[in-house]
Amino acid sequence: MTSWKLTLPCTRDEAEAIDFEGAELLGIDPAPVLLTSETVPDDPLAWQLEAYFEAKPGKEEIAAVRALVPSAVKAKEVIEQIPDEDWVTLSQQGIAPVHAGRFYIHTSTNRGDVPPGARTFQIEASRAFGTGTHETTAGCLRTLDAMRVRGERVDNLIDIGTGTGLLAFAAMHLWPRAYATASDIDPVSVEVTAENAGINGVTLGVMQGQLALAAAAGLEHPLLIGRAPYDLVIANVLAGPLIELAPSISAVLAEGGTLILAGLLETQAERVAGAYRRHGLRLAGKTPMGDWPTLRLRKRTRYGWDRTTRPGPDGQGLAPGFGSW
CATH class of the missing domain: 3.30.70 (Alpha-Beta Plaits)
Known part of the structure; x- marks a missing residue:
């Protein structure tokens, strides 16, 4: 044959x-x-x-x-x-395992020698993007790992444009009691994420420590809106969509929350960061990975009578009807 x-x-x-x-x-x-x-x-x-x-x-x-x-x-x-x-x-055969931070990413054919203490994920190179082999995904993994090393707390996270689900899985490993959500505009990616969740021991669902999935363009889905605000948002897509999504991503990010952006070239970093500065975020760090940096931004905290929040999965906020996003 x-x-x-x-x-x-x-x-x-x-x-x-x-x-x-x-x-x-x-x-x-x-x-x-x-x-x-x-x-x-x-x-x-x-x-x-x-x-x-x-x-x-x-x-x-x-x-x-x-x-x-x-x-x-x-x-x-x-x-x-x-x-x-x-x-x-x-x-x-040309795909090598990736060791980024505490994470080790491999396929079924290239597991190799796992570094001591590494958290492994098996992600096949198939119908969706995000196997960990590209600088954008590896940069996100290193940025997430550094956040955990600094002792940052995450209670509610979302991975927008999840691809294979890898970044959501990694964040859930770092903050196992967090509410977690992953979405992608491509329904096939959501199917692949569900398959990879089973392979890697990630439980699907809407409770703490479980991963909720949705196929959606940006944040246009009731599940994604209803679970906001998020104190960690990960978006590894492309510069154009990142700029276009700046208003809606900024809206669902909690005050004081962290936004991780990737999929952009070094020459596009300032323009992407500028789109989010206009919505109250500041550049807090950058992980260089060749020509593909990973940006870490923080949303400024507002104080006073006009502060508005939205309910998350753990309770009601001050203004549950705020925003349409």
Whole structure:
């Protein structure tokens, strides 16, 4: 038995926008398995899309895959025959385990030697982003670990754009009694997060120490709004969405709370931080990771009669009807 692999170049934006179960592939039976990856580290224009087929793809199949990555319109596709039983392993051989702070991230094929005392997470490179191999995810893990080392307390956290769920899992390990929420605009990412939660012993639910999940664009979901305010918000997406979400993310962050932002280049850091300064946040720290810094911001505390809060999962606030977000 053999399988076939079709490879096309793409950009990071295209890779992150791919609907792995979208209409473009509905006419192909069985549907191909899609994987995306960097070809040049830290270059958002140098990614690739790999589509795995049970039979050699024809013109219609090639056209359907091409439709997912418009930047490859003039690129010549690469089609190769591979052993059927080996393609998943082959696709993950180039992924090395990641050791960031107290966390050690690996796939099922590259566990390697776990550092003493490390908290391990098994995250496969599959249908969603956030395996820990990119600087943005590793930077968030180090930032979270440093917060815990400083003794910071977190009672209610949310991971927006969760991808694989990794950052939510890590935060829950650091603050095991916190209420935790994870969301993503892509329902497939929410499914992947639920699968990874089972693999890594994370309990799903809405109580303390459990992870609540929602598929939502930004914070447009009753669950996400109803569980605010959050004293820790993690958002590892891209600079454009981070700027666009600044008003709503700032609104659901509790006064004195911490916001961790990633997915932005060093050249975009000031513009992203500036969007949040306009909503009462200040830059409290930066974790450099090559060209991909992780920003840590704090929301200023207001005092006086006009202070307004919103209910969290542990009780009522001063003005439970405030805001629409």
